[in-house]
Amino acid sequence: MKILKTPPQGMREFTADQKAIRNYIQNVILEHYQTFGFRQIETPCVENIDLLSSGQGGENEKLIFKILKRGDKLAKSNMDDLADLGLRFDLTVPLARFYANNMGQLPKVNKFIQIGNVWRAERPQKGRYRQFTQCDIDVIGDPTYLAELELISATTATLKQFGLDGFEVKINDRRLLMAIANYCGFNEDQAAEVFIILDKLDKIGIGGIKEELAATELDQQQCDTFIEIVSSFTSHTFEDFITANESQHIVPAELLEDLKFVIDTIQKETGSGIDIAFDLSLVRGMGYYTGMIFEVKVKGYSWSIAGGGRYDRMIGRFLGGKQQVPACGFSIGFERLALILEEQGFEIPDSRKRIALLGNKDADSIRAMREHAASLRADGNTVLLDYKAKNLGKQLDDFKAMGYTAFAFVNPGETIELRDLN
Amino acid sequence: MKILKTPPQGMREFTADQKAIRNYIQNVILEHYQTFGFRQIETPCVENIDLLSSGQGGENEKLIFKILKRGDKLAKSNMDDLADLGLRFDLTVPLARFYANNMGQLPKVNKFIQIGNVWRAERPQKGRYRQFTQCDIDVIGDPTYLAELELISATTATLKQFGLDGFEVKINDRRLLMAIANYCGFNEDQAAEVFIILDKLDKIGIGGIKEELAATELDQQQCDTFIEIVSSFTSHTFEDFITANESQHIVPAELLEDLKFVIDTIQKETGSGIDIAFDLSLVRGMGYYTGMIFEVKVKGYSWSIAGGGRYDRMIGRFLGGKQQVPACGFSIGFERLALILEEQGFEIPDSRKRIALLGNKDADSIRAMREHAASLRADGNTVLLDYKAKNLGKQLDDFKAMGYTAFAFVNPGETIELRDLN
Numbered sequence: 001m002k003i004l005k006t007p008p009q010g011m012r013e014f015t016a017d018q019k020a021i022r023n024y025i026q027n028v029i030l031e032h033y034q035t036f037g038f039r040q041i042e043t044p045c046v047e048n049i050d051l052l053s054s055g056q057g058g059e060n061e062k063l064i065f066k067i068l069k070r071g072d073k074l075a076k077s078n079m080d081d082l083a084d085l086g087l088r089f090d091l092t093v094p095l096a097r098f099y100a101n102n103m104g105q106l107p108k109v110n111k112f113i114q115i116g117n118v119w120r121a122e123r124p125q126k127g128r129y130r131q132f133t134q135c136d137i138d139v140i141g142d143p144t145y146l147a148e149l150e151l152i153s154a155t156t157a158t159l160k161q162f163g164l165d166g167f168e169v170k171i172n173d174r175r176l177l178m179a180i181a182n183y184c185g186f187n188e189d190q191a192a193e194v195f196i197i198l199d200k201l202d203k204i205g206i207g208g209i210k211e212e213l214a215a216t217e218l219d220q221q222q223c224d225t226f227i228e229i230v231s232s233f234t235s236h237t238f239e240d241f242i243t244a245n246e247s248q249h250i251v252p253a254e255l256l257e258d259l260k261f262v263i264d265t266i267q268k269e270t271g272s273g274i275d276i277a278f279d280l281s282l283v284r285g286m287g288y289y290t291g292m293i294f295e296v297k298v299k300g301y302s303w304s305i306a307g308g309g310r311y312d313r314m315i316g317r318f319l320g321g322k323q324q325v326p327a328c329g330f331s332i333g334f335e336r337l338a339l340i341l342e343e344q345g346f347e348i349p350d351s352r353k354r355i356a357l358l359g360n361k362d363a364d365s366i367r368a369m370r371e372h373a374a375s376l377r378a379d380g381n382t383v384l385l386d387y388k389a390k391n392l393g394k395q396l397d398d399f400k401a402m403g404y405t406a407f408a409f410v411n412p413g414e415t416i417e418l419r420d421l422n
Numbered sequence: 423m424k425i426l427k428t429p430p431q432g433m434r435e436f437t438a439d440q441k442a443i444r445n446y447i448q449n450v451i452l453e454h455y456q457t458f459g460f461r462q463i464e465t466p467c468v469e470n471i472d473l474l475s476s477g478q479g480g481e482n483e484k485l486i487f488k489i490l491k492r493g494d495k496l497a498k499s500n501m502d503d504l505a506d507l508g509l510r511f512d513l514t515v516p517l518a519r520f521y522a523n524n525m526g527q528l529p530k531v532n533k534f535i536q537i538g539n540v541w542r543a544e545r546p547q548k549g550r551y552r553q554f555t556q557c558d559i560d561v562i563g564d565p566t567y568l569a570e571l572e573l574i575s576a577t578t579a580t581l582k583q584f585g586l587d588g589f590e591v592k593i594n595d596r597r598l599l600m601a602i603a604n605y606c607g608f609n610e611d612q613a614a615e616v617f618i619i620l621d622k623l624d625k626i627g628i629g630g631i632k633e634e635l636a637a638t639e640l641d642q643q644q645c646d647t648f649i650e651i652v653s654s655f656t657s658h659t660f661e662d663f664i665t666a667n668e669s670q671h672i673v674p675a676e677l678l679e680d681l682k683f684v685i686d687t688i689q690k691e692t693g694s695g696i697d698i699a700f701d702l703s704l705v706r707g708m709g710y711y712t713g714m715i716f717e718v719k720v721k722g723y724s725w726s727i728a729g730g731g732r733y734d735r736m737i738g739r740f741l742g743g744k745q746q747v748p749a750c751g752f753s754i755g756f757e758r759l760a761l762i763l764e765e766q767g768f769e770i771p772d773s774r775k776r777i778a779l780l781g782n783k784d785a786d787s788i789r790a791m792r793e794h795a796a797s798l799r800a801d802g803n804t805v806l807l808d809y810k811a812k813n814l815g816k817q818l819d820d821f822k823a824m825g826y827t828a829f830a831f832v833n834p835g836e837t838i839e840l841r842d843l844n
């Protein structure tokens with residue numbers, strides 16, 4: 001049988017250079033999230049298929065890699081019932097299960113970090129993979145905006161560690177979107193349809209939104225009202241809308257006050273490098289959001305590098321609906337960050353000396369190499385042992401490519417002389 | 423539908439305390455392996471089912487978690503042909519594929535680190551999980567014993583970082599086992615049967631081996647010869663056997679010289695804390711080993727904490743058999759290490775101050791808390807913000823349990839006074 005040497009479609013492998021960058025990113029993120037009191041947990045990559053298909057994953061539930069039943073269980077199955085496990089498609093659904101499973105032992109408010117792989121059976125394309133890394137922080141148990149504020153600060157402070165600065169945070173609230181939809185007369189399903197179109201405002205403008213709404217079977221008068229409100233939001237400042245709302249009562253005043261509190265607080269904090277603005281067209285795909293939602297862009301990049309929102313109703317479902325647990329999460333686009341740093345030729349800060357020692361293949365040389373290596377390693381240096389190659393130039397080039405900075409020849413009974421690899 | 427809150431059977435989740443220990447172990451291993459010139463790579467968790475079933479995984483190939491085909495491909499499948507992907511059961515088979523895929527861009531000798539999860543569809547029991555972490559180092563491209571020597575040193579030097587010391591390394595050679603089997607008259611299949619029995623010498627003694635061999639259909643005279651040789655190995659020193667072999671020519675003399683070289687070299691190196699000894703009963707399960715094999719025990723523990731060996735013929739298979747690539751690997755028992763440190767109540771070295779700030783829920787308090795937090799975090803401290811709870815004692819206990827060492831009350835416009843959490 002011919003064995004393919006490449007990874008499966010849409011799955012990647014990482015060379016030592018790529019892995020070093022990914023590790024560095026992971027460590028920096030972990031380190032800085034921890035200063036905000038977040039703590040890392042880990043859930044298994046595999047979950048029961050019932051959990052993954054419970055309706056919390058939206059479109060992603062169609063993309064589950066399902067794991068075949070084994071032995072007797074498989075033999076007794078029909079074609080519709082072949083899988084009992086699946087690979088997780090995100091870190092949020094497993095986190096909700098984790099919390100439901102462990103809540104008896106957990107403090108009232110929890111700040112979790114998760115960094116791990118997720119899998120989606122999508123058609124692979126540039127920048128879209130079937131296995132990729134997600135990097136989430138979540139506050140479970142805090143119903144107040146302190147959670148949202150801390151998540152924004154933790155994320156932007158951490159991104160700064162990679163030399164990124166000038167953050168544009170967009171903020172919206174799912175309750176506000178729903179209140180406007182209700183004001184226009186849409187029911188919940190119709191609202192969902194409208195929001196999917198609204199999500200495109202960035203790309204197609206208000207004219208495009210009008211056209212797409214006209215092409216639906218929605219009530220056109222309701223659509224006109226909706227467009228009028230959206231236009232007033234985008235053509236006036238947030239403050240103006242608050243004033244207008246006072247006379248027209250489109251949405252509950254408290255919703256706008258909450259948003260204003262978060263926006264004002266972030267804006268007043270000096271040195272954060274954050275430019276925060278209300279954006280009514282921010283929808284974010286996941287169906288589970290119940291409150292404020294966010295996206296973070298870095299100046300100079302067109303796509304967002306992080307995002308998140310509040311999902312106060314998910315964990316309650318895993319608790320049998322008896323209890324609601326407030327939750328709010330933020331995710332850094334780990335793969336995008338890795339791509340940026342790789343493209344920038346990012347050099348990982350590393351003060352360690354890297355030395356290659358070259359000797360002959362006889363027993364005495366091997367023992368001498370190991371003796372020198374032991375003492376150099378004891379001083380904290382990285383030491384690679386190798387045999388002198390016929391083509392020394394090529395060999396030294398290979399060492400340089402691996403990050404070695406010095407080399408020496410080893411002869412039994414003699415001291416070594418380190419030479420720079422430059 | 424009722425959703426199970428627990429992880430799937432045999433899969434574990436890790437709380438923040440457990441994950442901290444696992445991260446610490448991983449970082450220390452990575453750090454110290456790197457001083458030996460090993461570099462971390464990563465392969466996907468999912469591989470093509472053909473690769474995983476190619477005969478290199480031995481018994482583990484029966485334990486593959488198979489991933490169901492999707493869409494049309496599944497509809498067209500019959501019951502024997504439902505899976506096209508699988509979860510990796512070890513890190514060695516994917517490494518061989520990785521090397522075959524990337525060898526054009528790699529230097530002649532490669533020292534790889536891999537730390538990652540693997541999956542086996544075994545019946546879960548205490549200490550045996552369906553998802554667990556493996557931690558491997560491999561030298562690819564070096565046919566000499568420098569590879570074996572460096573792997574032993576890297577592994578024991580790294581284990582020392584966890585306070586473990588007094589290493590007993592057992593060494594054997596698959597070629598030696600095969601030479602003895604041939605000398606006795608066994609063919610390859612019969613030899614495999616004999617080795618499985620020999621593997622139990624530790625547990626059942628030479629008497630038990632005799633009994634089990636007598637119960638097989640193997641030629642009993644050949645079995646007697648085998649037992650005589652094994653007895654002479656266990657009742658005499660390695661040096662004695664070398665002398666005996668000189669007159670009886672049981673195994674090629676070079677094989678014994680090679681072993682002697684590795685044993686002598688390790689023994690002569692001072693300060694290694696390694697007690698290395700030849701052990702003919704060391705077999706190690708995997709079928710792919712072709713040369714020296716090892717196991718490392720720590721004094722005071724009955725089971726081995728690391729092991730490995732040379733597998734010079736695996737990578738060649740993924741290259742279509744046109745070329746042989748020497749390879750030698752070592753694996754640290756990551757889960758056992760985690761269990762030891764957890765049981766010891768291991769305290770992770772951490773010089774960072776951990777401070778909890780407590781305030782009221784009004785806007786001014788929230789802003790004051792965040793201001794104090796920003797300045798404390800800028801100094802490298804971990805700062806958790808929370809609201810004053812009614813039951814302050816319980817709240818402070820929770821902070822202590824999470825590793826916080828100080829707390830302060832925050833009142834807008836006032837300075838804060840840090841108090842010890844003890």
